[in-house]
Amino acid sequence: MNYKYFIFAIVLSFLSACGFASHSEKTEQDNTIVRVVPTFNPDSAYHYVEAQCDFGPRVPGTEAHSACLQYFVEQFNRFGADTVIVQEGESVIYDGSKMPIRNVVVSYGLGKPNRVMICSHWDSRPFADNDINPDNRRKAIIGANDGASGVGVIMELARQLGLKDASIGVDFILFDLEDWGAPDWAQSKLSDGGWALGSKYWASRPHIPGYQAQFAILLDMVGAQGAQFYREYFSDQYASWVVDRVWNKAADLGLSHIFVNQRGGGVTDDHINVNRAGIPCIDIIQFQTDTETGFGDYWHTHNDDMRNIDRSTLDAVGRVLMEIIY
Secondary structure (H helix, E strand, O other), rough: OOOOOOOOOOOOOHHHHHHHOOOOEEOOOOOOOOOOOOOOOHHHHHHHHHHHHHOOOOOOOHHHHHHHHHHHHHHHHHOOEEEEEEEEEHHHHHHHHOEEEEEEEEEEEEEEEEEEEEEEEEOOOOOOOOOOOOOHOOOOOOOOOHHHHHHHHHHHHHHHHHOOOOOOEEEEEEEEOOOOOOOOOOOOOOOOOOHHHHHHHHOOOOOOOOOOOEEEEEEEEEEEOOEEEEEEEHHHHHHEEEEEEEHHHHHHHOOEEEEEEEEEEEEEEEEHHHHHHHHOOOEHHHHHHHOOOOOOOOOOOOOOOOEEEEEHHHHHHHHHHHHHHH
């Protein structure tokens, strides 16, 4: 992801279905429809973030990447997904060489025409080009927040859908090769710097020909302690009505201090390619007003590990998405 901001006017505790009810029920007294949304488990989401990090840096073409891919396939199948598809391909990276792509597409409610897409990237950056130690800058990072956090939220959402069906169809997509953009010391042979290549590949050849969803939501860096999510510039340009829907739902849940209803910055991320594929897509991504990059000082360093992951942030994002889904 080309994390250069342009500033504008600016769980695993209990894995059971206890407490779950139908998402729409009629009361006997007044025949009113009452929606009951399953409870997002932040401990479970935290566990799924940690499990990814335990494989090590998930750099395409490595053993850790392959092992984590197998973990995803096994887990989503265990969660009762209708289909789990590994989309295999390759793409030219910033220096002109080729790298493999393994996008993971997980679907629930295949027969339902009304669909929502929720996505994240699952690879981790092969360089720590922002690390304070020059000796570490060419080493791959764990990417706990930058990558694993969004996937951790998605895995818990998928587990919940396996326990309780929703009235709409949901497609989760884990994009690969998002974070192999040109490092600071290299010039890119690609006009886009080589970022977000997995979503670019999918957008040109979706897992189902002619695939459509009503809208899509991208999750990126959604697990850090004290994180805030502003309205990302390109999300507002492409799909402001989706931004409104998500941020208004967050306000209804009392989360306006986390989902700040103000313009942040613009980020070149996977949502750009999804929008170009004809699906309105927004980016829920951390934005900090007090740093040059717009992200935490651990971003693209070896400090992006589990120390930065906070259950309450995962919970805030997960609760909003549960409301959107159910």
